[in-house]
Amino acid sequence: MNARVFETALHESRPPAMGAGAARIAADYIRQRAGDAMSHPLRPPVCGIVLGSGLGGLAEHIVDAVRIPFSHIPGFPTATVAGHAGQLLVGTLADRPVVALAGRFHMYEGHDAALAAFPVRVLHALGAPVYIASNAAGGVRRTFEPGDLMLIADHMNLMYRNPLIGRPEPGDERFPDMSDPYDRGLRALMRTAAQQVGVPLHEGVYCGLLGPTYETPAEVRMLERLGVDAVGMSTVPEVIVARAVGMRAVAVSCITNKAAGLSHQALSHAEVMDAGRAVAGRFESLITEFVRRLPDGG
Ligand code: HPA
Secondary structure, three states: OOHHHHHHHHHOOOOHHHOHHHHHHHHHHHHHHHHHHHOOOOOOOOEEEEEOOOOHHHHHHOEEEEEEEHHHOOOOOOOOOOOOOOEEEEEEEOOEEEEEEEOOOOHHHOOOHHHHOHHHHHHHHOOOOEEEEEEEEEEOOOOOOOOOEEEEEEEEEOOOOOOOOOOOOOOOOOOOOOOOOOOHHHHHHHHHHHHHHOOOOEEEEEEEOOOOOOOOHHHHHHHHHHOOOEEEOOOHHHHHHHHHHOOEEEEEEEEEEEOOOOOOOOOOHHHHHHHHHHHHHHHHHHHHHHHHHOOOOO
């Protein structure tokens, strides 16, 4: 490392691999790989989608998909959690150009919040105006059953980390407004899509915790009193970055289990994956219908 690079690195409060410049490099690589495979330039996607645990089946609905392993994408670490295939797909869903990620980076894997949210910067650099997150979550609302779908109305960040800590990235809002993090118009569109395909859709507050332990029953009682409906270990950093770069965000939780203490069963990752697969058909038709209804340019 020469002296100047070292100086720059010293003054970077965040490793450069997670910022806007690195996202442009990753996006250029994806454009080139997809363009070569499709023999025409990549159309700007109407949205970018991240598929949560057990929900990767939506990827099979993406037509003419170009699949790029995460490990090939500059700046991406390799996915490590079972159930996360670790592939980025470029193609069409409901005849609309989309980019989807089967897999994500969690903070419980040891990643910084900024790295957990880095794929959203890449989706933004690819021109996606809308970010769609999905996740597996534990049901804190007592009436929730495994297999329910919940549209996220709002979130609580109990990860106590923020992906925007440090020097602001060029183009980022320094103090992003979070009074409507999950876009009102997109939520209405998701409800309409749910009605159209006959998929029951609840709505509630998602709380992000660091994990990797599931919660204790005492923690779940606390979350219940705080007004939490579903609890998980992702999504929050991603949506914060989506807001900072000016993307509209919408998110759906798949309730894979009753949160700890609300049933007599112990929690396991295998159970989470099984429940995700059981709800996959409904999730896939919901998101496909939503994408069909998205306006051009988001
Ligand atoms: N807690 C946290 N994250 C989860 C859960 C849970 O009960 N289920 C699926 N992801």
